[in-house]
Amino acid sequence: MxxxxxxxxxxxxxxxxxxxxxxxxxxxxxxxxxxxxxxxxxxxxxxxxxxxxxxxxxxxxxxxxxxxxxxxxxxxxxxxxxxxxxxxxxxxxxxxxxxxxxxxxxxxxxxxxxxxxxxxxxxxxxxxxxxxxxxxxxxxxxxxxxxxxxxxxxxxxxxxxxxxxxxxxxxxxxxxxxxxxxRTRTMGVALSSCVVPEIGHATFSIGEDEMEIGMGIHGEPGISRKKLAPADQVIDEMMERIFAEQDYKQGNDVAVLVNGLGGTPMEELYILFRRVAQLLDARGVKAKHVWVGEFATSMEMAGASISVLHLDEELDRLVSAPANTPFFKHFAS
Amino acid sequence: MxxxxxxxxxxxxxxxxxxxxxxxxxxxxxxxxxxxxxxxxxxxxxxxxxxxxxxxxxxxxxxxxxxxxxxxxxxxxxxxxxxxxxxxxxxxxxxxxxxxxxxxxxxxxxxxxxxxxxxxxxxxxxxxxxxxxxxxxxxxxxxxxxxxxxxxxxxxxxxxxxxxxxxxxxxxxxxxxxxxxxRTRTMGVALSSCVVPEIGHATFSIGEDEMEIGMGIHGEPGISRKKLAPADQVIDEMMERIFAEQDYKQGNDVAVLVNGLGGTPMEELYILFRRVAQLLDARGVKAKHVWVGEFATSMEMAGASISVLHLDEELDRLVSAPANTPFFKHFAS
Structure with a gap:
């Protein structure tokens, strides 16, 4: 450990x-x-x-x-x-x-x-x-x-x-x-396990070339374990499930959260967001508010999740409001 | 990779x-x-x-x-x-x-x-x-x-x-x-290597129970490689070197940055800060501004660095001023 x-x-x-x-x-x-x-x-x-x-x-x-x-x-x-x-x-x-x-x-x-x-x-x-x-x-x-x-x-x-x-x-x-x-939906993908300090070893094992789509933030089993695919393909699969959940119409606004699970570098999170933005663009849906970083982690777990909030006027106003907490700061936008 | x-x-x-x-x-x-x-x-x-x-x-x-x-x-x-x-x-x-x-x-x-x-x-x-x-x-x-x-x-x-x-x-x-x-001094410690994407393998190897004190953010060799010690001991060693650099007097104020190198969870960074605060307290030095998180990383490298800025009145005022960048936000304090 x-x-x-x-x-x-x-x-x-x-x-x-x-x-x-x-x-x-x-x-x-x-x-x-x-x-x-x-x-x-x-x-x-x-x-x-x-x-x-x-x-x-x-x-x-x-x-x-x-x-x-x-x-x-x-x-x-x-x-x-x-x-x-x-x-x-x-x-x-x-x-x-x-x-x-x-x-x-x-x-x-x-x-x-x-x-x-x-x-x-x-x-x-x-x-x-x-x-x-x-x-x-x-x-x-x-x-x-x-x-x-x-x-x-x-x-x-x-x-x-x-x-x-x-x-x-x-x-x-x-x-x-x-x-x-x-109006919020999330899909996650894990590349590695976390280690609970008092236990001292990985919560689950996963192959050096594998990913698990849909894994929970405590290591709960996901919906498929497969060979790690290129980033764009991973996002395509995750976003397809998110798009199937709500009626996102052309002209709709969303807020997007690209969340690192702990061990994944920020650079990779932005590579993931790039593809999310392309898919939203293709549907005429606007990512009006975007946050990329660590928001809900599983200690050192490598992986990421994408959350999409389907905005309406009221939620747009409230999500844009200022906030000042130790871990999250937002100037009025 | x-x-x-x-x-x-x-x-x-x-x-x-x-x-x-x-x-x-x-x-x-x-x-x-x-x-x-x-x-x-x-x-x-x-x-x-x-x-x-x-x-x-x-x-x-x-x-x-x-x-x-x-x-x-x-x-x-x-x-x-x-x-x-x-x-x-x-x-x-x-x-x-x-x-x-x-x-x-x-x-x-x-x-x-x-x-x-x-x-x-x-x-x-x-x-x-x-x-x-x-x-x-x-x-x-x-x-x-x-x-x-x-x-x-x-x-x-x-x-x-x-x-x-x-x-x-x-x-x-x-x-x-x-x-x-x-007036700024930093000491770092690495627990694992990063992987440069185009190279595809770890920049350096380090044993499962080892740490390297003083390693650079590109994997430049540090000053000692040894068995991973308890967190407090690691901080004691790092802070001893920082304290030796400047004349920190009782009543002085400092700003502290506890920086994760990429793969280390925030929970651990706060455990490290806890010890930094104890050592500053023992010298009567006040950590007037504290930031804990990822500020300068080496992709997925596990490790951390401690930076201390020895404040004077002018630096105190400027460090407290508001800032609003995509990756760093600070409300006037």
Whole structure:
């Protein structure tokens, strides 16, 4: 295992110490570093919280900040935070306007977030939930509720965060989050495994000339393993599945996220985007907003995902709004 | 070779197509995508240009934008751009106030930038140069002029870019760039090699349990190869060399850049920063500005570097100023 590590048992806690040291605009509650909240709460605003396993930076806690989220609870590597941790975050970020949970569709997270919402309800805090399920590869059309949440949740955070910053109500912020969720699709491809620090070896093995299309961000099996193809062919196959999901018409606008899974250089991500742009152009669809970089990783996994958000006027406005978090900054566009 | 690629010969040009497609605020001159300039020039401002080999994103062209640079010429992977390319960028970004070149201390770059400056001089464009040499490991104290430029050049761009944005003269911008250069030190450590696409195999080999301290960002030999140590020990060794370079007194402020070389996950970079912060604290030195992420990479190389800028009041002000480039955004702090 080739990592910068001390005792693997302390991986998450030492990472969190580093994050709090580097980013003073973040703090934590309940004397638990895994219960992160913004140090600059906004009175009266709907609170937005997320959470999930560690090992996916910038997910989840990297989006806590202006114009995005108010709090995040994180667990061990690839492990859900507890209901108690989510509840502590919820109590702290509620400003009287209620709290929206936005998180990915994983059974451990769902159980704990549901329980946290119940605990908050006993305190009179109104909680609503939107569960990200953008990963096209993880279930067929008609069974979207079985799909995993992956990098496309970034668009849900961005739209809902901007809506909350505009002062919209919990119902409105939830409506917008749900719309962004329902119009986002992601396809991923992995070239190598990650290594969970406490385990110390690769989560799965994959041949030196192989790729796995549709693999999840914890190494969940994808839909096909085959010989690594030229970049354009990989994108053609991924985008064909994304195009089949929504009625993208000539003249439509989309936002595109090209996400590196951790070990893939930025140069390659731009080579992938080049082909995405060609395919969108060919359909007369405009990539109005484009982000390329690492947004939801799997530690050192080599690979990438493409997320497409089918914009409407409202989502266009909200995605363009400024945001300032430790891991994601955007000037009004 | 496990990369998202089409024909390796087109690696740089396809990457550039992707970058121009994603970032409309960038454009190019001389009908050559490798001659990048900002699409939003500011009348009367001192122009700042950089350049160097491809394969280091966000270096070099990723810092072209508001509050940073006005242009960049890039060569093939790890190859200098030509004098003609640098000259074309220079001609375009000169707004009558002259142009400052800021680039790293590599012989190919020096030859080509010198020649570009001579060509510009024939056109009556005043050009000055600051050559980054922050890499402590590449030569001893007293022979700093032999040192390579690595990730610490980010601080030189940031300070000089803010100075030019304030409307300072070429002499002043150069003075500030040179001050930032002279007060910046970097130490790096590599865990794995990169693969140059057209070559197709690792640039160097390194054992599964080894690290190389002081390795350059093209795989230049470092100062010691040894068994991979716990993260804190690695940082202790690196910071000891940085501390020995400048007179950091109790109460001094520094800016810290923890830079991933490409393949190292962000989680590990924060574990490294945690220890840097502890060592600074122990000396009563404050990490007033901290950036953690990928700033100067070597494609998929696993490894990291630590850069420390010894602040004074002027550098503090300039480093805090806003910047908005495709790869680096900073709200006024």
């Amino acid at each position: 080739k990592k910068f590590l001390n005792d693997p048992v302390n991986f998450v806690d030492e990472m969190l110490e580093g994050i709090y040291g580097a980013h003073r605009e973040l703090t934590y509650v309940a004397d638990d570093k895994r219960c992160m909240v913004t140090a600059k709460p906004k009175a009266g605003k709907v609170g937005i919280a997320t959470g999930g396993g560690s090992g996916h930076l910038p997910l989840f806690l990297g989006y806590v900040g202006d114009g995005m989220l108010d709090g995040a609870a994180v667990g061990g590597v690839f492990q859900s935070p507890s209901a108690e941790q989510m509840y502590q975050v919820t109590k702290h970020i509620d400003q009287g306007a209620g709290v929206l949970y936005i998180y990915g569709n994983y059974s451990g997270d769902i159980i704990n977030f549901d329980m946290a919402a119940e605990l908050a309800d006993l305190d009179g805090i109104q909680v609503k939930q939107v569960v990200g399920n953008d990963d096209v590869a993880s279930s067929v059309v008609g069974e979207e509720h079985k799909r995993r949440g992956v990098a496309g949740i970034f668009f849900v955070y961005k739209a809902a965060g901007a809506a909350a910053a505009e002062g919209l109500s919990l119902d409105e912020v939830m409506r917008i989050a749900d719309k962004a969720r329902s | 496990k990369k998202f690629l089409n024909d390796p010969v087109n690696f740089v040009d396809e990457m550039l197509e992707g970058i121009y497609g994603a970032h409309r605020e960038l454009t190019y001159v001389a009908d050559d995508k490798r001659c990048m300039v900002t699409a939003k020039p500011k009348a009367g401002k001192v122009g700042i240009a950089t350049g160097g080999g491809s394969g280091h994103l966000p270096l070099f062209l990723g810092y072209v934008g508001d509050g940073m640079l006005d242009g960049a010429a890039v060569g093939g992977v790890f190859q200098s751009p030509s004098a003609e390319q640098m000259y074309q960028v220079t001609k375009h970004i000169d707004q009558g106030a002259g142009v400052l070149y800021i680039y790293g201390n590599y012989s190919g770059d020096i030859i080509n930038f010198d020649m570009a400056a001579e060509l510009a001089d024939l056109d009556g464009i005043q050009v000055k140069q600051v050559v980054g040499n922050d890499d402590v490991a590449s030569s001893v104290v007293g022979e700093e002029h032999k040192r390579r430029g690595v990730a610490g050049i980010f601080f030189v761009y940031k300070a000089a870019g803010a100075a030019a944005a304030e409307g300072l003269s070429l002499d002043e911008v150069m003075r500030i760039a040179d001050k930032a250069r002279s």
